[in-house]
Amino acid sequence: MSNQPNPSISSNQQTILVTGGRGAVARGLTALLHARGVPYRLASREPDSPGTVRCDLTDPSTFPGALAGIRSVFLYAEASGIEGFVKEAVAAGVEHVVLLSSSSVLSPDAAESPLAAAHLAVERALEASPLRTTMLRPGAFAGNARGWAWSLKAGRPVHLPYPGSHCDAIHEADIAEAAFAVLTDPGLGGRAYTLTGPHSLTFATQIAVIGRVLGRPTAFEEVSAEQWKSEVDGYIPGPYADALLDYWAASDGLPAELTDAVEQLTGHPARSFESWVEEHAAEFAPTA
Known part of the structure; x- marks a missing residue:
């Protein structure tokens, strides 16, 4: 779903792609973007609302249409298609990816853990790419x-x-607010945040x-x-x-x-x- 900016938003502001459109964090994030007049495109593997585009993170054929004209992405961690997503994102001119990762990647055995391996694989693929990447690692x-x-x-x-x-x-709303902050304030991006x-x-x-x-x-x-x-x-x-x-x-x-990253990014305690x-x-x- 793409909404039009209100008069308080610069006319050259670039559209944000929000993947995982049926998830609680994505829904919270798009509500914030809509309320602030920030242009966005909502994407889902199974679009269930008008204006939502199809983007199945396991199906590279859905990437070009979803990424056309996009400069920032809020990305759910799906390892199976990440190489193709990175390639298409670079080709589309994407500049910034905010990944919904997991604090489980910080475990010494993360690569062998079913709970962490997919998140870690996506983090590594993004880190190896030219894309500026921000990692959100909730517990x-x-x-x-x-x-x-x-x-x-x-x-x-x-x-x-x-x-x-x-x-x-x-709370998922705190994750959504943290994502909003790093997507809309360039000074906050390009690093990893452990959210608790x-x-x-x-x-x-x-x-x-x-x-x-x-x-x-x-x-x-x-x-x-x-x-x-x-x-x-x-x-x-x-x-x-x-x-x-x-x-x-x-x-x-x-x-x-525990960390204070939520307050650091949102301005209020978790x-x-x-x-x-x-x-x-x-x-x-x-x-x-």
């Missing part, structure tokens, strides 16, 4: 809590193999926060890694499930390292996990 999305919604809606305890595992629970929420919370604490916001009891039940893996079989591929279990085991009882739950409380409400 755990607050929205990951949606994985507990079914149990909580049914009034059942959430099964957790490592209830004491910590994460930094970052304001607190390190255990899974058990997050479930308690959901209960406080909902005003009703919420509970968890500690289960073995083997039981949890069998319960998610069919939803989470085995290698990813194993990688998650390893990550949770490593962070069990170990607070997440939003709390509680604020995210308040905005999404209906998703955890009991079924009728």
Whole structure:
């Protein structure tokens, strides 16, 4: 989707391509661009709204049309087509790419981890290119809590193999605002930012926060890694499930390292996990 600049925006401002158009961060980013009159083009593998162009990051044939006339890109990390995307972006005259990466790339074994390998491969491809690149490396999305919604809606305890595992629970709106900042302020680009929420919370604490916001009891039940893996079989591929279990085991009882990058980029402290739950409380409400 491409919107026209308002009178307060320079007429020569260049259009930004926003990929992953159905994702929460992309939706938040395009809302900010629209509100500020910044021209953009929304792209998705499966366009579901008028004006959205098709850009399947695994299909190089969709790149030329999406990139025509584009000078900046907000890019989701898809490794399988990144070489073709870089080639087409350079040919199209793209000057700046803002990558939605992951803090998992900072792990010593990132190249071997199913959770980090794709992000790392895309980072390396961009770093090897002539494109000016900004890396946004968020930790755990607050929205990951949606994985507990079914149990909580049914009034059942959430099964957790490592209830004491910590994460930094970052609000997707903060990631969108950070992306907006680096896309519209040239002085902020060309570097990497590790984005975190304001607190390190255990899974058990997050479930308690959901209960406080909902005003009703919420509970968890500690289960073995083997039981949890069998319960998610069919939803989470085995290698990813194993990688998650390893990550949770490593962070069990170990607070997440926090940064002030969100405040640095947006001018305000990172939003709390509680604020995210308040905005999404209906998703955890009991079924009728």
